[in-house]
Structures are given as C-alpha cells and as structure tokens.
Amino acid sequence: MNNEASTVINEDDDTSLLVVILDCNVYSWGNREKSLQDAISGMNDDNNDDGRYNGGIAIGNNVNKRLVNTSKNNYIGFNKFLEHFMVFINAYLMLNQENQLAIICSKIGESSFIFPQSTTDQYQQEQLELERQQLLNENGEPLPTPNKTIQGQILDKLQKLDLEIKHDQTDVLSSSFSASMSMALCYINRIKRETPTIRPRILVFNISPDVSSQYISVMNCIFSSQKQSIPVDSCILSQLDSTFLQQASHLTSGIYLKPQKQELLSQYLLTTFLLDTLSRKSLAYPTLKSVDYRASCFCHKKIVDIGYVCSVCLSIFCGHSSSCSTCGTKFSLKIDLRKQLNNSNSNINSTPTTTSATSTVNNK
Numbered sequence: 001m002n003n004e005a006s007t008v009i010n011e012d013d014d015t016s017l018l019v020v021i022l023d024c025n026v027y028s029w030g031n032r033e034k035s036l037q038d039a040i041s042g043m044n045d046d047n048n049d050d051g052r053y054n055g056g057i058a059i060g061n062n063v064n065k066r067l068v069n070t071s072k073n074n075y076i077g078f079n080k081f082l083e084h085f086m087v088f089i090n091a092y093l094m095l096n097q098e099n100q101l102a103i104i105c106s107k108i109g110e111s112s113f114i115f116p117q118s119t120t121d122q123y124q125q126e127q128l129e130l131e132r133q134q135l136l137n138e139n140g141e142p143l144p145t146p147n148k149t150i151q152g153q154i155l156d157k158l159q160k161l162d163l164e165i166k167h168d169q170t171d172v173l174s175s176s177f178s179a180s181m182s183m184a185l186c187y188i189n190r191i192k193r194e195t196p197t198i199r200p201r202i203l204v205f206n207i208s209p210d211v212s213s214q215y216i217s218v219m220n221c222i223f224s225s226q227k228q229s230i231p232v233d234s235c236i237l238s239q240l241d242s243t244f245l246q247q248a249s250h251l252t253s254g255i256y257l258k259p260q261k262q263e264l265l266s267q268y269l270l271t272t273f274l275l276d277t278l279s280r281k282s283l284a285y286p287t288l289k290s291v292d293y294r295a296s297c298f299c300h301k302k303i304v305d306i307g308y309v310c311s312v313c314l315s316i317f318c319g320h321s322s323s324c325s326t327c328g329t330k331f332s333l334k335i336d337l338r339k340q341l342n343n344s345n346s347n348i349n350s351t352p353t354t355t356s357a358t359s360t361v362n363n364k
Contacts, residue, residue, distance in 0.1 A: 015098045016276045017200040019184040024105045025208045027173040029078045076262045084265040106180040114157040175208045178217035200230050207237040210244050212296035222248045233273050243292045250291045
C-alpha cells in the first residue's frame with residue numbers, strides 16, 4: 001500500500017528542473033548595442049532637422065528610443081534582455097516552491113555556471129560577507145550585506161562577467177554552445193539521480209550564428225537529450241535562424257521561437273516557455289513549418305547540401321576519398337569523375353538529333 005501511494009504521489013508531482021543556457025557572447029551583444037546606438041543617433045539627427053523646420057520643436061531622447069524600439073528596430077540590448085529574463089525566472093520559481101533552476105553562461109571559448117554556485121564560490125562569498133560585517137562606514141555603521149536572493153545572486157554573477165576578449169580568443173569569436181549543452185546534460189543527469197521524478201528541460205537563448213565546426217558535438221548532445229526525453233526549447237534573439245536549434249527543438253519535441261518584437265520578450269517567455277511539458281499538451285504552441293536538416297561535413301566543417309556518407313560510421317564528407325577519416329574504413333568502390341564526364345560528353349556528341357531538337361526549341 002505504501003509503495004502504491006508513493007507511486008501515485010510521484011506521478012502527480014509537477015516539480016520541474018529548468019536549465020537555461022544564456023548566450024553571453026561579447027562580440028554579438030556588442031554589435032547589437034552598436035546598431036541600436038547608430039539607430040538612435042540617426043533618429044536624433046532626423047528629429048533635429050524636423051525641429052528646425054517646425055520652429056525649433058524637437059522630440060526628446062526617451063521618445064526617440066521608444067520609436068526606435070517600436071517602429072524601426074525590434075531588437076533589444078543586453079541590459080533590457082536581463083530585465084525580461086528576471087521577470088521570467090521569478091514567474092517560474094513562483095509556480096512551484098520545489099522547482100529547481102540552473103543557469104549556464106556560454107561565452108567565447110568557455111562555459112560556466114552562473115547559478116547554482118559551486119562550493120568554492122559559496123565559501124568565498126561567505127568570507128566576503130564576514131569581512132564586510134567587520135567593516136564600518138564613515139558613520140560607524142556596518143555596511144549593508146549583499147542581496148542573498150536568487151535574483152540578486154544571478155545579477156551579481158552577470159555583472160561580474162569577464163567582458164574582455166583574451167588574446168588567444170581573437171581568432172574565434174563564437175560561443176561554446178556545445179560545451180554548454182554538455183554541461184546542461186551532465187547537470188540534469190546528476191539531479192535526476194537525486195530526484196528521479198523531476199521533469200527536466202533546457203531553454204536556450206541564442207544570439208550568435210551557428211558554427212559548423214561544432215556540428216558533431218552539438219548533434220551528439222541533441223541525440224543524447226532525445227534519448228533521455230529532455231526537450232530543448234529555443235529562443236532566437238538574432239536576425240538569422242539557427243539550424244542547430246531548429247533540429248534540436250524538432251527532434252526533442254521542444255519549442256522553437258523567434259520573437260518578432262523583442263521589446264515584448266517577457267510576454268513571449270511567460271506565454272510560451274513558462275509551463276512544463278505535460279501542461280503544454282493542453283495548449284496550442286508555435287510549431288516549426290520547415291526545418292533545415294542540412295549537415296556539415298566532417299572534413300572541412302562546412303554545411304553541404306549533397307555529400308558522401310560513410311556506410312559504417314555515417315560520417316559526411318563534401319568530397320570523395322579512398323577511406324573514411326573517422327573510422328578508417330577503406331572504400332572498395334573507386335569513382336573516377338573524369339571518366340564519367342568524358343563518357344557523358346561522348347554520349348551527347350553521338351546523338352545529334354537530340355541536340356538539334358533542343359537547339360531548335362531554344363531558338364523558338
């Protein structure tokens with residue numbers, strides 16, 4: 001009886017685990033901020049010209065920024081994104097007091113946990129709090145303690161991010177998305193061992209373009225999450241769609257969303273990504289009409305439409321080779337493209353009637 005009751009409770013348990021992957025690429029967000037500033041400066045110049053024409057009546061900077069966000073530019077900067085993101089996090093934690101949260105920061109060349117903090121970070125923070133309590137300000141009163149809430153911890157971590165590009169990272173300006181996905185899956189596996197009834201899912205905020213060199217590792221993570229029934233939700237903040245995230249959301253039964261007006265991002269997040277997978281079955285959610293399933297070759301890491309596939313390990317190559325560079329399998333069938341081209345040209349020359357017919361059609 002006790003075992004039956006426990007199984008019923010576990011089935012009705014709606015505790016969920018949300019692992020968020022934030023794309024904190026300095027290069028991508030910097031370009032976004034630059035484009036917004038250029039749009040605002042252009043708007044100010046236009047308004048100054050209109051003000052001179054209308055007797056010196058000009059529009060303020062706040063109105064200019066609002067007009068830029070609404071009419072000419074539907075994109076937001078990093079600070080505005082954090083405001084919408086905090087609204088979504090607070091709403092998620094309010095759904096159930098047992099809901100768990102993890103946030104992974106994907107930067108150029110590395111990935112790290114923002115929340116929860118590691119044991120070393122917690123120890124350092126406790127030592128800083130003790131030192132802060134011992135210090136006094138000018139009036140002899142103790143200094144205020146830092147915010148211990150989840151929102152305060154996340155904001156402190158995001159504000160202390162290293163926003164400088166190192167010298168060894170100047171050649172590669174892409175985010176380490178595959179490393180973030182691997183860390184998210186490992187963390188979910190550890191939490192599921194502690195609480196098997198929890199319902200995990202991954203939410204990705206992406207602003208950087210896809211990197212074909214990460215195709216193999218990203219697809220391995222996608223297949224792993226598909227096998228473990230972990231949906232991967234995607235929120236695209238860039239102008240272009242993400243081929244990797246389209247495949248990830250489609251194969252894992254997740255949601256792929258590209259907000260049309262990012263100034264209303266909190267509404268998109270609350271209405272689309274807030275509820276768990278079981279609650280989504282009763283609601284209508286956006287679906288992908290078409291998915292780009294193009295793969296990247298294993299030799300040059302380029303996206304190809306037509307290529308050669310190894311029959312043993314299913315590796316993809318953009319050109320023909322005598323052996324597979326992945327598994328070492330030697331191919332017995334050798335194809336000489338020059339002979340095929342010569343044979344095809346000789347066949348065309350041997351049939352003058354067909355060529356003349358085509359030429360007459362073209363002349364008509």
